[in-house]
Amino acid sequence: MPGLPVFVHYRRQDLPADLYAGLTVASIALPVAVAYAQMAGFSPEIGLYACMLPLLAYALFGSSRLLILGPDAATCAMVSSALTPLAAQQPDTYLALSALLAFFAGVLCLLAARLRLGLLADFLSRPILVGFLNGVALSIFIGQSGPLLGFTLDSHRILPRLAELADKLPQTHLPTLAIGLLTFATMLLCDRLLPRLPAALVAIIASSTAVAALGLQAKGVATLGFVPAGLPTLHLDFSHISAYELGGLLTAAAGVALISFSNAILTARSFAAKTGEQIDPDQELNALGAANIAAALSGSFAISAADSRTAVNLSTGGRTQMVSVVTAGMIALAIVFLTRPLQFVPIAALAAILMHAAFGLIDLATLRQLRQISRSELGVALLTTLGVVSAGVMQGIAIAIGLSLLRFIRITARPDDEILGRIPGVPGFHDSRRHPDAILEPGVLIYRFNAPLVFFNAPYFKHRALQACQTQTGLRWMIIDMLPLTRLDATGLYALHELKHELRLRGIHLALAGRRAELLQWQQSHAQQDWGSADHLYQTLKQALRAFQATNTTSPPLPDTGH
Template sequence: MTFATLDTGRRVRTMPPPHPSSFVDRLGRFAPGVPDLIRYRRADLPHDLTAGLAVAAVALPVGVAYAQLAGFDPVVGLYSSILPLIAYALFGTSRQLIVGPDAATCALIAAAVAPIAAGDAGAYVALSALLALFAGLLCIAASFLRLGALADFLSRPILVGFLNGIAISIALGQAGKLFGFDVEDKGIVPVAIEVATKIAQTHWPTLAVAALAFVVLFLMPRFTRKLPAALVAMVVAGAVVAALGLGEAGVATLGAVPPGLPSLGLPASTLELAVAHLDELLAAAAGIALISFSSAMLTARSFAAKNRYDVDVDREFAALGAANIASAFSQGFAISGADSRTAMSDAAGGRTRVAGLFAAASVALVLLFLTGPLQFVPVAALGAVLIMAALSLLDLGSLKRFWIMDKSEFLLSIVATLGVVWVGAIQAILFAVLLALLRFIHLAARPPAEVLGSVSGAGFHALGRHADASTAPGLILFRFNGPLVFFNAAYFKREALAAVDREGAGLRWFVLDMIPLTQFDISGVDALADLRAELADRGVELVFAGRFTEINEWLRARGLLDRIKITRRFSTLRQAHRAYLAMAGEHAVPTGPTDREQPPGP
């Protein structure tokens, strides 16, 4: 409703006119970027244009380099940097995330497709397009099933360990480009051995060009961050190769890059290959979708938190799927969120998703008019760029933090890295998922089970963490920090009886804190009933504290009220504690806040 003011000063309520953007808002439910683009503010244009050009300056060298990493012609990396950006701008919920070729994703593509293609270049391109298409479709299906929580499934230590392994794999895989000889083996350990045995075959002019590229990559950030170091390294190395005629001396270069935009559609042999290799492609696509989405969400959430807005993880799944499908239909390969290009956009002042559109337009213009200079870029310089990209994936800082905070999390991360080293990138995805499942099962099935004591003026706390916590003779205050269901019911009963055994003779009340017991099932109810029976046999009474009404209604609704006959129930642990002291004849009530003022401690 709106109000119209008459000459008398009285406000009259009137119906508002039809809102012109209602259709746009409805469209935004399907394509979240459309309302932002329609309502785009001119004030953001200079910032987004500058950021888009900066992103393109990074996307050009890394797109070419990542195409080489994945086993494609250089131009394919540029194809994968146009339509995916447009698709994400339409369907994504992050204002800043830049999608495109990604080091980890490209390493996974090469590991998945190379064994199937068996050296057939046409099959390699078609299989890679299929992989991107399937990964995109799986992402969209995951969005409809609201599986965005999978972004949290691979814990930070597991994801860091996996990416560290990928980084080592990428860096070693570029050794042949730096030294000027072919490396035929696959896998981290075999490649390391082959490089060591072939080091005497080093082509020194190639190594000199690689060294020059490294010098530029290291020094550029120290002089200026306005120019992308990767782009400058490729330009300098290409200029040196062209000026000195090093191509004739055996220094490998990219060669001619075909101009023009990609044709739309899938390769002709796609259907035949899809039928022949459906199982392998779907398995690899699922792994790539999970890893690329988890990695992309780390980037998207980081910049959303920095700039104070939210991203919708389920819609992000769909947006990444649309971007991958767009890449597949434009002769590209599977893509992901690009942290370096997103950081470049943010640092250059990019405000909206339009920065990605400007980046896509810039790459398209290069493909139309500026592919000629790319032929002089030395392969050794691309190897140097990829090694620097791999080093950016290597996260030693997080490993140090894991070691300080939790040694088990550190070990988990190291095991994930060793999984990549031992079984390879694709199989390591399954290994990482298995680690995540085992970690989840351990946390859910073995939550902390604690005996509590009273801390003067601070409520009730675990005896193991508070030396000043006191207990009353004949009383156990027990807390189980998790749901009581089928996979931990036996553990709950075992830990409760172990606490009873430690208390010894003279125990009268076993008070169970019901607040952390967020969920029950039949196995949980049976465990409580069995515990009550065993305690009764020992002359001990089971007492509940907390969730009085909720648990009563839950048991009554399921006809289980007679299964657990609890005669004493209290609203809080403090009430149960006071009641026991009063019953035991200790009338002196501990001083401290009231129940209302001081809930039980953690």
């Protein structure tokens, strides 16, 4: 519990800053939690439950003093997408299944932490995460268009929803739309003129006041209605789950855990870069596991990092994890004493808040940068967005993971390779394709393969090395730079052995430069294999090239540059 010493030895001088930051974060978390609960298909109090015990759990287990947890767009969209088909015919079990989904996601996070799988977050590249969040933003924007306009959308997939939206546009309820536009206008004005105020809370107060003062409920404007007061009771109900639902929940929980963790670690690292904190990925898995189990016991749904609320914590000067405790306490007080005003909150205002948040998820700047950096990675981002938009959020996750694995395999299985030469006056050896002025040593080819040499690229390595030999005539030696080969498995070593044999048939001597101690150790432990003597192994490319020159009297000696 990294947060425990903070509370045991809490400094009184931090309390004013933490109180102010906690009150500000709570004022933003309250309307946003209600809005996300509506989006995921829950009553308002369920969203508030997700902002209490999970925050306390993260304050104890998290490695970041700034990170704020709570309902977030991507996780709520995934929860809705996973539970709708499972509970379509059993609406009374929807909430029970959501708590179990959060519980299983939490357990998977704890297991992943025990196995030290925090590195898995690195497999979701920046282009894939940007594409995924762009797809989620479009999903939210389209899904909330119906409540903003005053009608419901029955379709669950995005493309059918677009068709249904176009068909129902004539049914737009103008008072509802006016409330939604008022909410938008209030948030935009707050962002521009009063950036220190919680825009979402101000917008909710303005729209709720308009509904109550003008009697808009009687004119058809939908509101939250009755919100039960009181704190959650701790329980977890397994009685309604079937074997079919269990399989679906476990699959969905894996996706929720992966995206929730990826979002949390990216947010934590982004803010840690500004404050100099050190973030432990495996500890973050522990913290997310504890927080999601706390959400499940509260009868709520899965949560993740909240970047906007974390940014508010930083900007208002929060110093310790006490900010999360204050935030949870303020939410608890609100759900006990402020539920009557919540009944006037219009659904259209919540839709406007969610759409405003969705705009913040869309990252066009990174797409423009990717267009300049790599067209292929831009294509990966756009394909991920298309997968989320066309197939749904859960299927979009599968597409994103598949694209990550394919990209990793492609990069590792077909890496760049180089034929090295010397540039006059420049120390070292350089790729002759990038440097046309590089001089190739007559009679010897220096080859570099920029990847570990393992089972799925060993045949490609051998093929490319033999192809490289055909680029020079009168070849007597081939020197392979072993430093980029950071790992060799059995298949890779066999490929080296086969290459050596084929080169010998062509009258070419194979030398290996770099990792000499590792190769000698391997040969000693596998003495029964005919891998050749130690005179084929050299510590550096320079030593190998000098050994070649010693056998070739027509070659000028290599200058001693110290490299």
